Amino acid sequence: MEEKIKVLIAEDVAPIRKRYAAVLKKCPAIEVVADVGTGEEACKAARKLNPDVILMDIEMEAKDAGIRATGEILAEMPDIKIIILTVYEEDELVFSAFRLGACDYVLKNASNEEIVNAVTSAYRGQSPIRPEIADKIRSEFRRVKTYESSFLFMLNILSTLTPKELDTLYLLSTGYNKRQICEMRCVEMSTVKSQVHSILKKFNKKKISEIITTESDRKLLGSILNNTELNR
Template sequence: MERIKITIADDMEAHRRRLERIIGTQMNFELLDSLESGAATVNSVCRRQPDILLTDIEMETRFAGIDASKAVHSMYPDIKIIVLTVHEDDNIVYAAFQNGIVDYLIKSATPDEIIAGIRSAYLDDSPIRPMIARKLRSEMVRVKNNESVVMALLNIVSSLTPSQLEILKLLCQHKSRQQIAELRSVEVETIKKQINGILKKFNMSRTSEVVKKLNEMNLFDIAGHL
């Protein structure tokens, strides 16, 4: 049997020792290193290049494991990275998978689940676990809903005059009416009238509502790529 070389990263000694014991039960598992920080993990991986990296997320910083995974994946994309964590937050899950992680296990996973996860990752056959599948389905629905909102907003933005559009961009940069008036060398009253026209097109009563919605959707970034 091929030996599977493994590195562990977790700032809690009890968790590291548990993983070390689990790895020690398998004849073809070889523990290369057991570390307690993301920075040390990157250094170790560069030197020893394991097949599998088992990493926690929160170590010396809140996202140390994800930062380390990103660095490792950029240098050694063939290394399979598995997150073992207590976090089930959607944003953390997405951040993990965006940075080269192939599997995501909760620390309460059984030894058999962890061993199976390591073997599957080594064979490039990691499953999409039910927890992840649920989150991905929810994200797909959210993205689809956002698409319709973005298109509606883009239609409104495309109907603005060049002057209104420039004022809207400045509002989204959190410029005040006075600052906008000075930048455009016009009276504040002129800016107020333009803003009223913008609000009517968005069917909103306050500029803060419009700005919040556009910035949440990164609308001007999207528009710049169309």
């Protein structure tokens, strides 16, 4: 006789939790070993019962409770299959779950058949990459690639600036003008203009405002500047 698929349900809304339990209990191949209402309870139940599959709500006692529980459980018991339950296809949270090892996600308004199929597919290691998930993955890869390219480009050019140029760029990006920088450093305007000219030439830009365009750029510049000062 084939062993039943042991399923743990973690969902903080009792009626939804009971609905999943009722749906799954109708399937002869599935045994619901427990249903809990918090991420903390999910971790305790997983350790005690060692389920094959967990239906894990993302948002329980905290917005990311399911994400944290997923990470904790899979760190200890990597063979457990975790399916994320979510109301909306929130890309950031869904990808957080996938990065931690979740194998699938199901919308809470999914049909009974979709819920059963998700559980059985996860157990067999056959969770499909549905078209909408594939699109999200491709979109995420494009976003990460663009970010990394931009980050590395910025880092590479910033590394060519002198400490004084880094300082000038940072001050200009935070709102100081050339005259104020001259007064702060007790230097001639020609000195600051020369530094600005050198910075623009290295970045191949016409204006300083075209170089530091995001808060991430500013933080990177500040970090490099701080490290430069520490190593003087």
